[in-house]
Amino acid sequence: MARRKIVVAMMMHETNTFSPVPTAIESFGRMGAMSGPAAIAELIGTNTQVGGFIGVAQAAGAEFTLPMAASAHPSGPVQKAAYEEMCDAIVGEIRKGCDAAFLALHGAMVAEHVDDGEGELLRRVRAIAPDLPIAVGLDFHAQMTAAMIDNATVVTGYRTYPHIDMGHTAERAGRTLIRALDGEVAPRMVWGFRPMLTSTLSHTPSRQPMKDIMDRANAAEDSGQVLNASVFGGFPQADIPHLSCSAVIVCDQRTAEGEILLNRLLDMAWERREAFLYTGEALSAQVARAKTLDGGPIILADHGDxxxxxxxxxxxxxxxxxxxxxxxxxxxxxxxxxGCVAQMIASGIGATVTLELGGKVDMPQLNLKGRPLRVTGTVKCITDGEFVVTGPMATGTRVRMGRTAVLDTGKMLIVVSEKRSEPFDLGVFTHCGIDPRRKKYVLIKSRQHFRAGFEPIAKHIVMCDGDGVTSSDLKLFDYKNRRQPLYPFEPDLQLGRNEA
Known part of the structure; x- marks a missing residue:
């Protein structure tokens, strides 16, 4: 009997439609856009969706190909050319013939010409392979659409935020699909949403109000009540019509029990809709409070940028x-x-330099102008900006920050990099000789992912309402294309009969 052939592919981007940062194909160079043996070597055995999917394919004794492994940092809408290049690679490989597809997607990709990037990719795949079994892994921040469900066989989402279960999410989807191929189960999906936004600072599944909603979904799946159950908090920094909080249940043939579970999960979220919003305070007060705290490290999380x-x-x-x-x-x-990295490298380690640091990018969607900060200090360290993640999120992957330099102002060690990189792992500091465990304060730009690497070492955590296009103050954003009505913009919103 011939071995099954599975196409494994990754096309991941969380699109902030308010971000001024462009998203070209070159943006997908952090882990791609790669393909073939180079992509497999980079991702096999890692705590990523591709790593998880490869593991399932190997355990099933299947052959697999990896025609596209593309993942970019969140930024503005994906350029049309980039989107088409990634789609063409995936669809083209599936067109050659295969027994199944394992697709590592995000669920919140917006391209210049398509507001549902994942749904459109799946529609194209289904058009050339009407009966192909397709397993899809999604981020917890996915914006679910009918096109995703209608054109996939199995969909699962991350259960955690920070996302420390990326590999496991792919394994959940892949194993269900393998069971379907073996004739053990017949997956049928039901899904739904509630017209509400949830703040990324308030919806992490590790804490209420989301915790027992996700716990109930997990218990239903882990006990075998349903094949898979996933809840999605959504991503509020996207001006698109399908903003919502949603859930997907994968059932075995009969869907009645799954529909009951689905509505229980979504009703719990709707009843707590006010608790899912973030209420901030003045930045000066937050920093002043940090000064009163004893011990360290004290994590200052700048979640606005x-x-x-x-x-x-x-x-x-x-x-x-x-x-x-x-x-x-x-x-x-x-x-x-x-530019400041280049200036420090040109000056050399030990040199005293004055920099106009940061503030190079305007944010017209928020009417914010970039404003550099003049700082003077000594060049402490210069590195290539590369390290392997050892913490629980994306374990084993290689982070590439570009050339990186450290400025010592006397009171503050500032890491400056050529490329953008979310500080979810201690390596952003340790690779350039800074031990964050020994610092009084650690100031990082992150919302929740920092908790993967930094919460275990933190004595205190202070959330800081800095400026930027990732602000949690929804009033700053001018939504023109959102779903209407949508809570909290219509605070007195009542659900219709079908939703309730």
Missing amino acids: NTASGGTQDVMSVVEEAMRQGLEDVAAGPIWDP
Whole structure:
């Protein structure tokens, strides 16, 4: 009997439609856009969706190909040419013939010409392979659409945020599909949504109000009540018609029990809709509170400008406030500023330099102008910006920050990099000789992913409402294409009969 052939592919991007950062095909160079043996070598055995899918294919004794492995940091809409190049590679490989497809997607990709990037890819695949079994893994921040469900066989989503179960999510989807290929199960999916936004600072499944919603979904899947159950918090920094909180249940033939579970999960979320919103305070008050805390490290999380939600990573408001209030023994960064990196490298280690740091990018969607911060210090270290992740998120992958330099101002060590990189692993500091465990303050640009690597070492965590296109203040964003009505924009929204 011939071995099964499985096409494994990754096309991942979380699109912040308010971000000024362009998303060309070159943006997908962090782990791709790669293909073939190079992509397999990079991702096999890693805690990523592709790593998980490869493991399932190998365990099933299947042959597999990897025609596209593309993942980019969140940023603005994907350029049309980039989207078409990635789709063509995946669809082209499937057109050659295969027994199944394992697709590592995100669920929140918006291209210049398509507002449902994943649904359109799946539609194209289904058009050339009407009966092909397709397993899809999605991010917890997916914006679910009918096109995704109608054109896939199995869909699963991350159960965690920070996303420490990327590999496991792919394994859940892949194993269900293998069971279907073996005739053990007949997957049928039901899905739904509630017209509500949830803040990324308030919807992590490790804490309420999301915790017991996700726990109930997990228990249903782990007990075998359903084949798979996934809840999606959505991604609010996207001006698209399918913004919502949603869920997907994969049932074995009969869907009645899955539909009951689906509505219980979504009703729980709707009843708690107010608790899913974030309420902030003045940045000056947050930094002042950090100064009163004992011990360390004290994590200052600048969630208004984080790369993993589409931030420019060069807004200096939190760094400036920390300096203004006289914080000492601080490790900060990474700050994205290729020009300042070049200036420090040209000056050399030990040189004293004055930099116009950060603030190079305007954010017209929020009417924010880039504003550099003048800083003077000594060039402490210069590196290639590469390290292997040892923490629980994306374990085993290689981070490439580009050339990186450290500026020592006396009170603050500032890591500056050529490329944007979310600080979810201690390696952003340790690879350039800084031990964040020994610092009083660690100032990083992150919303929740920092918790994977930094929460275990933190004595205290202070969320900082810095400026930027990943702000949690929804009033700053001008939504023109959103679903209407949508909570909290229509605060008195009542569900219709079908939704309730």
